[in-house]
Amino acid sequence: MPDTQPPRDHAETAAVPDPTTGDLADLPALRAGVDRALEAFLAGRAAELAEVDDELRIQSDLVAEFVAGGKRLRPAFAYWGWRGAGGDPDDPRMMVAAASLELLQAAAIVHDDLMDASDTRRGRPSMHRQFAALHRERGWEGPGERFGLGGALLLGDLCLCWSDEMLRTCGLPPERLIPALGYFDTMRTEVMAGQYLDLVTQSAADTTMARAMRVVRFKSAKYTIERPLHLGGALAGADEGLLAAYSAYGLPLGEAFQLRDDILGVFGDPAVTGKPAGDDLREGKRTALVAKALETATPAQVERFRRWFGDPELDSQGVAELRDVIVSTGALAAVEHLIAELTAEASLALDKAPLTADDARTALAGLARAATQRTG
Secondary structure, eight states: OOSSOOOOOOGGGOOOOOOOOSOGGGOHHHHHHHHHHHHHHHHHHHHHHHHHOGGGHHHHHHHHHHHSSSOOHHHHHHHHHHHHTTOOTTOTHHHHHHHHHHHHHHHHHHHHHHHHTOSEETTEEOHHHHHHHHHHHHTOSSOHHHHHHHHHHHHHHHHHHHHHHHHHTSOOOHHHHHHHHHHHHHHHHHHHHHHHHHHHHHHHTOOOHHHHHHHIIIIIIIIIIIHHHHHHHHHTTOOHHHHHHHHHHHHHHHHHHHHHHHHHHHHOOHHHHSSOTTHHHHTTOOOHHHHHHHHHOOHHHHHHHHHHTTOTTOOHHHHHHHHHHHHHTTHHHHHHHHHHHHHHHHHHHHHHSOOSOHHHHHHHHHHHHHHHSOOO
């Protein structure tokens, strides 16, 4: 491989979404465009790794498999942030830029599963478990678990690097790309800060609603909705007024999105969520749902909750016990109410947003429903 290479342009891989109601089921063209952009980009990166050593094929294969499919929420928000700022619906370069967010998401998930020691993700072994299994299958020396952790860490870092490269090489002009990269940099800093706050929260056993909501905002809400909107808007040349409107809509909606995720982590159907029932309870994740339960629980309920919470061997009976406390304290109803309030706040902000395209307003309203009413 040569030491210096010309800049790559992946814009030709994109497809253009049709106007939509915003229901994710009505976004096949957008999802197909993201899929094609990722496939083309990753094929190029796989060829580069293969030139270094055949052993690296496992990395490119695992990344391609990991990012295949999905709801493509973050690219969708980026795309409609672009459209809401007057971006050309027929510009294929935006699809490549939006698709880069899937690689950032992959990096965050791989690292999150590693830190949480999660066994599964999307119905498959988590990445560190897959690397540990590879170590066993090959009969290699040394601890397989350590190899699994190292392999996943490096794979997450690789996804992070590739997300930056894919955005930078999308083909959009520097006068649009440079401001957008500022939001992309901020987004990555925020999600890493949120991840660390989550780590500290679990270790310090900080089970307060204020701490839980701060983790929600920085670990998930900002990089799921607000910053993708900013990225798309900046790429289209959005002014400060529209970017502020995107925050007013995106932040409460992002928080509602993560609160829904917290509920699914406790009450979700494993066949839909791709994770074992009650996995967040086994991991002792101090979510807003848990914080609200302990905030309103009686001393007897607190004792009952702590007896089971955070036990990695938690069985179905223990999950049922913890669910019962969460429901009986009113915590589930309270978090559902908070989701409704935050969604209403986002809807009001969207109504007032100075968007340049009515179909963008319709699409963002639909995406809000999809983000907060999902079951997986």
